[in-house]
Amino acid sequence: MDFSFTKDEELFRDTVKEFCQKNIAPVWVEIDEKREIPMDLYKKMGQQGLFAIPVKAEYGGPGGTMVLACIATEEIAYADPSVAVAVYSLLCNGWPMLLQAYGTEEAKKEILPHVAKGEAFFGIATTEPHTGSDLASHKLIATKDGNGWIFNGDKLYISGVGETSQLPWGGGWWLTARTGTMEEGHRALTAYALLGKKDGKVLEGYEPTVLDEIGRGGLTTGGFTLKNYKLDDKYRCGDVNRGFYLTMEGFNLARTVVAAACIGAARWGADQAIDWFKQRKAFGKYIASFEGVSFKFAELYIKLQAAKHFVYQSGWLADKVYLEKDPAYKPVDLNVPASMAKIYGPEIATDIFRETMKWYGAYAYSKESPLYRALLGVFSYEIGAEGAQNILRYIIARDTIGFEYVRW
Amino acid sequence: MPDIVVCVKQSIDIEQLKFDPSTRSPILAGTPKKVGQMDGRAVEEALRIKERMGGSVIALTIGGSEAEDVMRRAYAMGVDEGYMVTGPELSDLDTNVKIKVLAAVMKKLPYFDLVLCGAASSDVSSWQVGPGLAELLGVPVITSAKKLDIEGEEVVAECDLEKGTYTLKAEMPAVITITLEINEPRIPSLMAVLGASRKKAKTLTLEEIGMAEAKSLTKVCDISMPEVKRKKVIFDGSEAEKLEEATSKLIEALRREGVME
Numbered sequence: 001m002d003f004s005f006t007k008d009e010e011l012f013r014d015t016v017k018e019f020c021q022k023n024i025a026p027v028w029v030e031i032d033e034k035r036e037i038p039m040d041l042y043k044k045m046g047q048q049g050l051f052a053i054p055v056k057a058e059y060g061g062p063g064g065t066m067v068l069a070c071i072a073t074e075e076i077a078y079a080d081p082s083v084a085v086a087v088y089s090l091l092c093n094g095w096p097m098l099l100q101a102y103g104t105e106e107a108k109k110e111i112l113p114h115v116a117k118g119e120a121f122f123g124i125a126t127t128e129p130h131t132g133s134d135l136a137s138h139k140l141i142a143t144k145d146g147n148g149w150i151f152n153g154d155k156l157y158i159s160g161v162g163e164t165s166q167l168p169w170g171g172g173w174w175l176t177a178r179t180g181t182m183e184e185g186h187r188a189l190t191a192y193a194l195l196g197k198k199d200g201k202v203l204e205g206y207e208p209t210v211l212d213e214i215g216r217g218g219l220t221t222g223g224f225t226l227k228n229y230k231l232d233d234k235y236r237c238g239d240v241n242r243g244f245y246l247t248m249e250g251f252n253l254a255r256t257v258v259a260a261a262c263i264g265a266a267r268w269g270a271d272q273a274i275d276w277f278k279q280r281k282a283f284g285k286y287i288a289s290f291e292g293v294s295f296k297f298a299e300l301y302i303k304l305q306a307a308k309h310f311v312y313q314s315g316w317l318a319d320k321v322y323l324e325k326d327p328a329y330k331p332v333d334l335n336v337p338a339s340m341a342k343i344y345g346p347e348i349a350t351d352i353f354r355e356t357m358k359w360y361g362a363y364a365y366s367k368e369s370p371l372y373r374a375l376l377g378v379f380s381y382e383i384g385a386e387g388a389q390n391i392l393r394y395i396i397a398r399d400t401i402g403f404e405y406v407r408w
Numbered sequence: 409m410p411d412i413v414v415c416v417k418q419s420i421d422i423e424q425l426k427f428d429p430s431t432r433s434p435i436l437a438g439t440p441k442k443v444g445q446m447d448g449r450a451v452e453e454a455l456r457i458k459e460r461m462g463g464s465v466i467a468l469t470i471g472g473s474e475a476e477d478v479m480r481r482a483y484a485m486g487v488d489e490g491y492m493v494t495g496p497e498l499s500d501l502d503t504n505v506k507i508k509v510l511a512a513v514m515k516k517l518p519y520f521d522l523v524l525c526g527a528a529s530s531d532v533s534s535w536q537v538g539p540g541l542a543e544l545l546g547v548p549v550i551t552s553a554k555k556l557d558i559e560g561e562e563v564v565a566e567c568d569l570e571k572g573t574y575t576l577k578a579e580m581p582a583v584i585t586i587t588l589e590i591n592e593p594r595i596p597s598l599m600a601v602l603g604a605s606r607k608k609a610k611t612l613t614l615e616e617i618g619m620a621e622a623k624s625l626t627k628v629c630d631i632s633m634p635e636v637k638r639k640k641v642i643f644d645g646s647e648a649e650k651l652e653e654a655t656s657k658l659i660e661a662l663r664r665e666g667v668m669e
Contacts, residue, residue: 007477
């Protein structure tokens with residue numbers, strides 16, 4: 001048992017902190033307000049090695065690990081607690097790691113170097129207008145056409161639609177499409193690395209739309225319609241009709257880094273509370289001398305540390321499975337740790353911001369205080385992006401009690 | 409193509425240092441350490457010279473277990489080679505002995521053109537290392553450089569000294585001490601951090617450099633936070649007719665305190 005980070009991990013955390021405090025912390029409110037991450041920030045983050053961290057050098061990545069990706073995401077979210085920059089980077093860490101595991105050599109060599117450099121986005125597109133969690137009823141269809149596929153249908157509430165259009169190379173998503181009948185449910189879904197734009201050109205048959213959201217302003221969410229959109233078979237990930245299972249593995253990776261973002265933002269929130277406790281007095285005493293305040297803070301702090309343990313346990317496990325290929329661990333071993341991280345991370349983050357705003361009082365309800373931006377940012381993950389909280393509770397129940405006892 | 413040696417020290421991270429309010433003593437246990445701000449700039453300046461002119465950069469540090477962290481950072485920034493003098497006894501040695509240790513290591517190196525070091529460390533801040541080192545090595549020293557160039561066999565430095573900015577030249581080899589203004593040090597990328605972990609610095613002991621008997625000449629008896637008492641003088645300028653008199657009194661008081669000339 002070793003609970004410490006390695007020397008490399010510690011040095012990396014120091015360097016990410018320095019980078020973020022210099023390049024992100026001074027502009028995070030502006031990013032949220034102007035609803036845009038500056039173009040030069042993507043480039044700088046790419047040069048710093050903050051995208052596609054677990055991707056090997058042969059695919060243009062820094063050759064790091066999932067634990068390093070968690071460290072980066074946590075520190076980025078500490079510097080931008082609205083989590084826009086952290087969400088961009090976590091998506092461009094988690095899903096490239098899955099593409100590295102299951103994509104074709106050609107697709108990996110074409111896409112991943114651009115993601116690593118901050119020239120292209122690569123996220124996840126599963127949700128459809130009529131349902132999110134229920135992948136088995138997804139309708140977007142891919143039909144075989146010679147050595148390729150023709151896609152028709154819609155995806156909605158997809159992160160990175162605007163960024164894919166804006167970034168110089170472009171980018172796309174790990175996407176699931178129906179390759180069989182509706183009756184076959186989740187057994188007839190296939191995964192693809194689907195590009196909306198590549199080499200600076202928007203692809204034919206891809207029609208994006210950007211939505212207006214209440215928080216996390218710097219990163220776009222939207223949707224797209226595919227109309228007779230054609231894709232070569234080299235972009236297929238894994239076997240036909242295995243897409244559901246591979247995507248579930250990807251969600252475990254993404255949920256780990258999502259939780260890392262939430263604990264980074266929550267840590268910032270806790271620091272805001274501590275700063276406030278050291279200056280604010282009421283009835284002649286520091287407000288934290290009232291146990292209604294300090295005990296609540298202590299409870300939240302315990303949960304934050306627990307969430308942090310889940311994040312790094314899950315990240316460590318992901319490295320064992322996907323990078324070290326340790327035969328003692330399997331992809332399904334990540335189900336419970338990643339779900340625990342994704343439940344606790346967002347929930348503790350929103351709890352911390354809600355309580356901190358109450359401790360700050362009326363000031364926190366004014367737009368002068370940035371706390372509401374952080375609350376709205378992390379709340380997106382409590383609502384359910386990257387896995388609804390109750391789906392995650394179901395996964396934990398299923399994997400611990402047994403599938404036959406929790407079956408709907 | 410200059411060969412440059414940079415002295416780097418791990419200092420207490422002053423921004424995170426807390427004081428015990430009852431004793432006014434710093435709480436050193438558990439306070440993180442990091443490469444000193446001026447030392448980091450010395451490494452950066454050496455690397456920039458190398459990038460312009462070629463040559464090599466050697467990092468040198470002394471200390472306890474933290475020496476490895478210093479070297480890891482220096483390698484990640486891009487230095488070619490590292491030497492560290494390590495041993496548990498080193499953390500108790502005073503600046504005077506540390507200067508002798510640094511000089512002893514440098515005398516073992518085949519050749520160097522420049523020695524760069526921070527003008528002062530972020531914690532002890534003695535401002536002695538550069539000048540002391542130059543004396544022991546028998547080479548010229550330029551202190552507090554905010555700009556540095558090499559012209560032929562000479563090093564040219566712009567320095568803020570006393571009441572003005574001076575441009576000073578020295579023949580190489582020379583020791584130059586570096587201030588905060590000279591540059592903004594690079595933040596190593598993840599690729600550089602991972603690359604640095606494959607490099608190993610050469611470890612030397614006090615015995616190996618012939619300084620087994622090294623003893624400090626000074627002893628730190630006490631460290632405490634300076635007490636700054638506010639004078640709480642109020643010049644009443646609340647009404648228009650009082651404003652002129654209050655302003656003159658304020659200026660007079662500031663002059664008396666040496667804040668204004």
